[in-house]
Amino acid sequence: MILHDFLPSGNGYKIRLLCACLGLNVTLKEYDITKGETHTESFLAINPNGKIPVLELDNGQCLSESNAILLYLTEQNHLTQQHQSALLPADPILKARVYQWLFWEQYSHEPNIASPRFWLTHNAMTDLKKRMLPDRIQQGHVALKLMDDTLAQHTFLVGDAMTLADICLFPYTHVAEEGGAYQLSEYPNIQRWIKQIEALDWFIPITQG
Ligand SMILES: N[C@@H](CCC(=O)N[C@@H](CS)C(=O)NCC(=O)O)C(=O)O
Structure with missing residues (x-):
């Protein structure tokens, strides 16, 4: 592939x-x-x-x-034994919860966290984007708070086992500070979750192809 x-x-x-x-x-x-x-x-x-x-x-x-x-x-590529949990649970409700996070990421997280990061770090700011930025940042804080509150209740986004929801949300969340729009120190449960994912034996950084 x-x-x-x-x-x-x-x-x-x-x-x-x-x-x-x-x-x-x-x-x-x-x-x-x-x-x-x-x-x-x-x-x-x-x-x-x-x-x-x-x-x-x-x-x-x-x-x-x-x-x-x-x-x-x-x-x-179904796996259960190696990682002790299914990334996409078979249980319909748990599977729907994973889907919830995936759809939420595209509508409520990525436009407010990834786009400002790109505008601010890649010299891609325009007058229109400058006007949109404060609202995007406010919505981004709402998204980060929702994740932080969820991660206060359990280890990962859908429960105590890692799922595709965590793989989906980790990338833009862990670099949210790039560009200066967000401070992850405001979100201690997210910081704990980031450290836990970074400690997994198969983890690779964003810089790795
Ligand atoms: N919803 C799409 C978004 C993809 C996307 O925005 N890709 C960006 C980079 S992160 C891109 O290729 N931008 C180039 C362009 O729009 O010209 C996805 O989740 O894959």
Whole structure:
């Protein structure tokens, strides 16, 4: 499999982190999104939406949308013994709770935490984005508080076992401070959760392909 990616991307890192967890090998093909490299004719042929990550399967089929890729890889590579828990629980309610976090991440977390980080760290600020920033940051704090309150109740987002919800939310949460919009010291339960994930034996950092 080939992962079309941009290393600083949290959306791409979700897939790299899951592959590390599942012990899957992927070949990384990097694009510089700041130079429009995902809008070339050849890239648009693999994702007409012009965005990484794209997972190219061995049969040449291409999947986009990070959380769809997470679900595909998890369902294709069931594991329970090695990690003592299923990343996507079989129980319908627990599985729905994982889905809740995945959909919530795209609507309430990523636009408020990942986008400001990108604008502030990649010199991508425009007048419109400057006007949007205070509201995004306020909503980002709401999202971080919701995660922190949840993590005060149990070890991981869906209970005391790690699931795909944690793999999905870890990438942009752990770098939320980049760009200066957020201070994770305000969220002690998130800090504890980050340390726990970083201590897992299969963990890889965002900088690793
Ligand atoms: N909802 C998509 C978002 C993907 C996305 O925003 N990718 C960004 C990098 S994190 C990108 O490729 N941007 C390049 C562009 O829009 O030109 C996902 O979860 O995969």
